[in-house]
Amino acid sequence: MKKISIMVPCYNEEENVVPMSEALVAELSKLPQYDYEILFIDNCSLDSTREKLREICAGNKKIKAIFNSKNFGQFNSPYYGLCQTTGDCTISVCCDFQDPVEMIPKFIEEWEKGYKIVCAIKTSSKENKLMYALRSIYYKTIRKLSKVEQIEHFTGFGLYDKSFIQVLRNLGDPTPFIRGIVAELGPKIKKIEYEQAQRRAGKTSNNFASLYDAAMLSFTSYTKIGSRLASILGALMCGGSVIAAIILLICRLANPYAFLFSTGTAPIIMTTVFVGGLILFFIGLLGEYVINMNARIMNRPLVIEEERINFD
Numbered sequence: 001m002k003k004i005s006i007m008v009p010c011y012n013e014e015e016n017v018v019p020m021s022e023a024l025v026a027e028l029s030k031l032p033q034y035d036y037e038i039l040f041i042d043n044c045s046l047d048s049t050r051e052k053l054r055e056i057c058a059g060n061k062k063i064k065a066i067f068n069s070k071n072f073g074q075f076n077s078p079y080y081g082l083c084q085t086t087g088d089c090t091i092s093v094c095c096d097f098q099d100p101v102e103m104i105p106k107f108i109e110e111w112e113k114g115y116k117i118v119c120a121i122k123t124s125s126k127e128n129k130l131m132y133a134l135r136s137i138y139y140k141t142i143r144k145l146s147k148v149e150q151i152e153h154f155t156g157f158g159l160y161d162k163s164f165i166q167v168l169r170n171l172g173d174p175t176p177f178i179r180g181i182v183a184e185l186g187p188k189i190k191k192i193e194y195e196q197a198q199r200r201a202g203k204t205s206n207n208f209a210s211l212y213d214a215a216m217l218s219f220t221s222y223t224k225i226g227s228r229l230a231s232i233l234g235a236l237m238c239g240g241s242v243i244a245a246i247i248l249l250i251c252r253l254a255n256p257y258a259f260l261f262s263t264g265t266a267p268i269i270m271t272t273v274f275v276g277g278l279i280l281f282f283i284g285l286l287g288e289y290v291i292n293m294n295a296r297i298m299n300r301p302l303v304i305e306e307e308r309i310n311f312d
Contacts, residue, residue, distance in 0.1 A: 003035040004028065004108065005087030009078040010095040011043040011071065014052055021056045021063060023101045024093070031105065038063045040095075041081035044071045057309045069306040078156065079176040080302040083169045091159045098196050099157040106192055107159035115190040116161040117182060122153040123193045150183050151191070158182075158192075174300050233278070 006024055010017060017040065028036045040053050042065065053065045066084060068077060082090055089111050093099045099120065107118045156178050160168075167185060168176075182189070 001033070001035050002089075003037065003087040004031070004104075005085035005090040006036065006038045006104075007078070007081045007085055007090055007092050008038065008040045008095050009043065009081055009092075010040055010045065010049060010053075011077075012045045012047050012049060013095040014045070014047040014049045016095050016097065017049055017052050018056060020093075020095050020097065020101075021060075023097075024104075025060065025063075027101050027104050031108065034108070036062060037085070037087060039066065039081055039085055040064070041066045041077055041084070042068065043073075043077040044068050054309065061310050064311055065307075065309040066305055067307040067309075069304045072303040075176055075178070076174075076302040079168065079178055082160065082165060082178075083302075085165065087162065089159050089161050090165055092156050094155075094157065098198070099155075100194060100197060103192065103194060110190045110192070111159050111161065113190075115188050116164055117186045117189045118159040119151055119154050119182065119189055119191050120157040121151070121191050121193050122155070122196045124195045151179065151189075154179055154182070156182075163187075174302065176302070233282070 006028070008017075008020060008024075013020075021038065021040075024038050028034070028038075038060075040056075040063070042049055042053060044067075050065075050067055053067075057063050057065050066081065071077075072080075078092065082092060089108070091104060091107055093101060093104075103120060107120075110118045160182075164186060168181070171181070173181070
């Protein structure tokens with residue numbers, strides 16, 4: 001009998017873990033031809049999520065839990081959870097019900113046809129329309145700039161065959177970006193469209209800092225646009241300043257008493273501020289690449305576990 005693994009990352013989801021576990025068990029009960037396991041990985045929640053998970057695991061031995069010793073971020077914890085599953089395939093589902101559990105049979109159906117990865121693609125969303133529009137711009141931008149064909153509006157919700165899970169285990173990436181890894185290394189991908197629902201309960205942990213972190217990780221991992229842009233603009237500015245200096249010298253030699261520019265200090269200050277801001281911007285952008293490289297060189301563990309429940 002084939003085994004289906006469900007991996008559910010969670011952080012401060014005390015209002016959602018119990019209904020999510022019930023919804024997943026109900027959905028998997030419709031597929032008696034498969035065995036299953038459900039793995040919740042908690043990223044050091046500050047509410048009663050862990051107490052509720054202990055109660056859930058006590059009532060069903062097929063439901064497992066991993067408690068991280070601290071919050072290891074929005075990328076490391078789900079990636080680590082995927083690598084701890086034991087099924088013939090693994091389905092990643094968010095705990096806030098924005099990923100519809102009703103799509104699980106569709107994923108499995110496509111997997112049985114031979115697809116190693118089944119990606120759920122958002123064609124619309126009930127979230128904030130401005131946020132959805134900004135996400136669309138981001139996806140299109142990263143897709144145009146990346147050397148790898150990125151998957152637009154793919155959040156990680158989908159099915160992964162055990163052969164691809166083994167690829168993730170062997171990758172050894174301390175700063176994994178699962179969406180980029182799937183686009184770069186994923187074999188035989190099937191895309192299924194869906195409408196993203198609103199969050200069922202609780203408050204999202206996503207904020208500007210976490211979204212910026214995701215954007216920078218994808219840009220520095222899969223594009224060279226930052227360093228290339230800095231080199232090109234730097235060369236253009238240097239070349240332009242040399243040409244301007246030559247023109248000024250020729251004009252001064254031709255007519256020493258001509259004033260090409262006003263003698264006020266405002267233009268000088270504005271130019272200095274502009275060039276200084278441009279330099280700081282690109283220093284920061286290149287710093288993101290250095291931070292990314294540094295994290296990979298240190299090769300720290302993805303997470304450190306505090307407790308496991310229902311693992312043999």
